[in-house]
Amino acid sequence: MSTTPVTDARTTVRQLSGNHACALGAVAAGCRFFAGYPITPSSEIAERLARALPEVDGVFIQMEDEIASMAAVIGASMGGVKALTATSGPGYSLKQENLGYAAGAEIPCVVVNVMRGGPSTGMPTRPAQGEIMQSRWGSHGDYPIIVLAPASAHEIYTETQRAFELAERLRTPVVLLYDQAVAQLTETVDLGPAGTRAPPERRWASGPRGTWQPYATDADGVPAMARPGDGYRVHTTGLTHAESGFPTQNPQAVERNLGRLFDKLERNRALIDAWQALQCEDAEVLIVAIGICARAARRALVQLRERGVRAGLFRPITLWPFPHDALRAAAAHARAVLVPELNTGQLRLEIERVLPAGTVHGLNRYDGEPITPAQIAARVRELAETTP
Amino acid sequence: MMLDQSADFDVRGYLRLQMMPHFLCPGCGHGIALRALLWALHELAVDKDRLAVVSGIGCAGRLSAYIDASTFHVTHGRPLAYATGLALARPDLHVVVISGDGDCLAIGGNHLIHACRRNLKITCLMLNNEVYGMTGGQVSPTTSESMLTTTTPLGNSEPHFDACALASAAGAGYVGREVTHHVPKLKELIKGGLEHPGFAFIEVLSDCTEIFGRKNDLGSSPEMVLRQKSDIRPSAYRDSVETPFRSSDLPTGVLSRNDRPEYGAAYRKAAAAIQAARRGRA
Numbered sequence: 001m002s003t004t005p006v007t008d009a010r011t012t013v014r015q016l017s018g019n020h021a022c023a024l025g026a027v028a029a030g031c032r033f034f035a036g037y038p039i040t041p042s043s044e045i046a047e048r049l050a051r052a053l054p055e056v057d058g059v060f061i062q063m064e065d066e067i068a069s070m071a072a073v074i075g076a077s078m079g080g081v082k083a084l085t086a087t088s089g090p091g092y093s094l095k096q097e098n099l100g101y102a103a104g105a106e107i108p109c110v111v112v113n114v115m116r117g118g119p120s121t122g123m124p125t126r127p128a129q130g131e132i133m134q135s136r137w138g139s140h141g142d143y144p145i146i147v148l149a150p151a152s153a154h155e156i157y158t159e160t161q162r163a164f165e166l167a168e169r170l171r172t173p174v175v176l177l178y179d180q181a182v183a184q185l186t187e188t189v190d191l192g193p194a195g196t197r198a199p200p201e202r203r204w205a206s207g208p209r210g211t212w213q214p215y216a217t218d219a220d221g222v223p224a225m226a227r228p229g230d231g232y233r234v235h236t237t238g239l240t241h242a243e244s245g246f247p248t249q250n251p252q253a254v255e256r257n258l259g260r261l262f263d264k265l266e267r268n269r270a271l272i273d274a275w276q277a278l279q280c281e282d283a284e285v286l287i288v289a290i291g292i293c294a295r296a297a298r299r300a301l302v303q304l305r306e307r308g309v310r311a312g313l314f315r316p317i318t319l320w321p322f323p324h325d326a327l328r329a330a331a332a333h334a335r336a337v338l339v340p341e342l343n344t345g346q347l348r349l350e351i352e353r354v355l356p357a358g359t360v361h362g363l364n365r366y367d368g369e370p371i372t373p374a375q376i377a378a379r380v381r382e383l384a385e386t387t388p
Numbered sequence: 389m390m391l392d393q394s395a396d397f398d399v400r401g402y403l404r405l406q407m408m409p410h411f412l413c414p415g416c417g418h419g420i421a422l423r424a425l426l427w428a429l430h431e432l433a434v435d436k437d438r439l440a441v442v443s444g445i446g447c448a449g450r451l452s453a454y455i456d457a458s459t460f461h462v463t464h465g466r467p468l469a470y471a472t473g474l475a476l477a478r479p480d481l482h483v484v485v486i487s488g489d490g491d492c493l494a495i496g497g498n499h500l501i502h503a504c505r506r507n508l509k510i511t512c513l514m515l516n517n518e519v520y521g522m523t524g525g526q527v528s529p530t531t532s533e534s535m536l537t538t539t540t541p542l543g544n545s546e547p548h549f550d551a552c553a554l555a556s557a558a559g560a561g562y563v564g565r566e567v568t569h570h571v572p573k574l575k576e577l578i579k580g581g582l583e584h585p586g587f588a589f590i591e592v593l594s595d596c597t598e599i600f601g602r603k604n605d606l607g608s609s610p611e612m613v614l615r616q617k618s619d620i621r622p623s624a625y626r627d628s629v630e631t632p633f634r635s636s637d638l639p640t641g642v643l644s645r646n647d648r649p650e651y652g653a654a655y656r657k658a659a660a661a662i663q664a665a666r667r668g669r670a
Contacts, residue, residue, distance in 0.1 A: 032477075033473065033476070033477050035472075054655075054658065054659035054662050054663075055659075055662060055663060055666065057659070057663075059476045059477060059655065061472070061473075061476060063469065063472070063502075064469075064498050064499065064501075065498060067466065067469065068466070068469035068472070068498070068499055068502070069469075071462065071463070071466040071469035071470045071472075071473065072469050072470065072473030073473060074462075074470060074473065075442070075460075075462075075469070075470035075471060075472060075473025075474035075475075075477070076473035076474060076476065076477035077473075077477075078460060078470070078473075078474055079440075079473070079474045079477040079478035079481070080477070080478070081477040083473070083477075097463055098463055098466065101462065101463050226458075227458075228437075228438070228439075228440045228458035228474075228478060228481050229437055229438060229458075229478070229481065230437075231437050232458075233436060233437065233456055233457055233458055233459075234458065234459075235404075235452070235453050235459045235460075235461065236459070236460045236461065237453070237460075237461035238461065238462065238463055246407070246453060247453070
């Protein structure tokens, strides 16, 4: 086991890789089912849970492929058990159809995508951030989804727990999206006092059984969920369905259902939105970054401030739905915005959509190497000097 | 002369009557298979609240919506994978999968062989009508040689799968085949599958009169069913591994069974041993 106590057995501080922190966060959140398929650089999550889950009456299974893993996770969740799968690029593509099923049928589940170089088989052991847009739009059709982008092992631990909380409370798939560098970096994680955080609970169906409507909702737009064995005997389908759960092509019912899916997340933005804004109050150049790029930006920020450059960092922790209002506030005084990312410019597309045209610039690296603090600092200085 | 053995069985008690009329074409054998399944569940006194039915996409996939149980109509080819998660998470449930020949053998073929190998307690009914009916009549992995479909206008030249030989070779604990003509026999076969502790695979030879029958001039539904009846040979399996493709002489009944450990129980036993060892160390 790689869990090595730093000082003594009573401390809650551990040295963990991001992937191991994810596995421990899942168990802490009450996850009791994992189905997966081996793929670099996410396999440590599966390996850790293969040992951890049977110790807590959970189930681990290595399925025959990535598609089956996603399907088995949804199947377990339909049975009422909190469920997780983890993968990387190629496997994430394979999971998209069933991920869309979970979004449409509103089955809670958490999916980890550790981003490696792409396209195709790409660079399995190298960091990249090529699925920023796929994580939002990867499955067919129109649907909302929550994507969280932690940037450290400790944050992976806490955000994995928040992912389960959001998935269970809002009946939606939640994607944890982080790059290979963050996944395999071993650093300090505080597991916190054990047992103080109650694992999130799904809202279960209650009330009369004969007339119960599985997709009728309360004011928050989230339908309660029936488990097999509870006596409700409901139908769940990937076909467009009415409140009854049965297929429909009635235009009003179709619009009502899909509209509610989007509305459900919008109404709960207070629960969903998360970001970090560092020294943005007077920032003339704003850096927007996630994952390992945000780590480099943070180092760059220290150097820049020491040299008198008014720079700030906005880091979305919830990537989708994007925290637009918080970004606008952080960019209030910015003359220029820099988006360093490990792709040809995906996050920049969203920032350009929100902030004034012409102010947003990219710093892109897609050679399998992370962007360095020096690269970011140099580009920010350049923007500070050349932008009127 | 076979008497009506189903006199004490009222199928309406297992159906969602609000979903009637059903959408199956006149002459389709799928309704007969559904009745046989419900009859078997009735005779075994399976609690509807403990019954979960998972189905894929296609005509067979639509059947789950008619059953008064917890029903899951999932993605094309994946019902066995969904059912694997459900059955492992909820060993208290009876998990039944309803799939078609395209769903189970083409897009879902990988899941089928691994479900057989794993031997988790799931009862899988594959309704074989030799064609993709819902999408308009394309060739499937079980379409007989030389048959016409919309995608084999020259006649099918691919050999077809013997699904039972495949399931048997892959290790399924219980494998059987029956035709819709023999409803009581089909019911008994399904009962055996439901009672089997491991993975049960049951192929039902159904018929698609409207699309496949019409295209190949096979006559009315009774004619198709009677032809199937004349093709079968109720007996123990023969040459199961040596003959991967169907012959015209189709064996029916229970074709193979084994008593390999059921996966879920084996997993829980191993987990209990780990927990006991940990307690012993503590």
